[in-house]
Amino acid sequence: KNQVEQSPQSLIILEGKNCTLQCNYTVSPFSNLRWYKQDTGRGPVSLTIMTFSENTKSNGRYTATLDADTKQSSLHITASQLSDSASYICVVSALGSYIPTFGRGTSLIVHP
């Protein structure tokens, strides 16, 4: 069964600090991995998309990495801001599938 596991479940950091969120998956055959940011009361917004051949992709202060061999991804947030407080969702798609597999998300709280 395809699964996506995210850790930690929740995280509290101080403004200006860096943090890293983890995503492990068992989806096969792999097509792509996406990270989304979901603010409270809003729909998810795409941060990055990575295919098998990509191991790093950045979007401003967000940098995602992918190790397709170990089936792990991370999302690194640099110099966190209060607006980074949100849920971060990892989503993995299999080749030929119309049904992506979503992780449960990591809830990040940034305190001033």
Next chain:
Amino acid sequence: NAGVTQTPKFQVLKTGQSMTLQCAQDMNHEYMSWYRQDPGMGLRLIHYSVGAGITDQGEVPNGYNVSRSTTEDFPLRLLSAAPSQTSVYFCASSPRRGDSNQPQHFGDGTRLSIL
């Protein structure tokens, strides 16, 4: 360019009632989908469509119907509401099918409570 628009934003129903959640996108996207989001769980796919006139079931289709008569609209129908269908429903669209290397654009959700 409004993106993906969902209506209503909030709805309370009684058990057994039916209703339609509306979803419209103005980006000419081929692929549209409906998800539900429950506490402590990842988003789960209910139904999806790869183009006008084509729909198919996702992971949790029971109790829901969809149709896709135009590229822009993808309504979700609850046939006979049950308390287990209390959830937040998200509609999403992308230029091509779900496994393409394109981001999905999500609406802001419909919060549905079934009493």
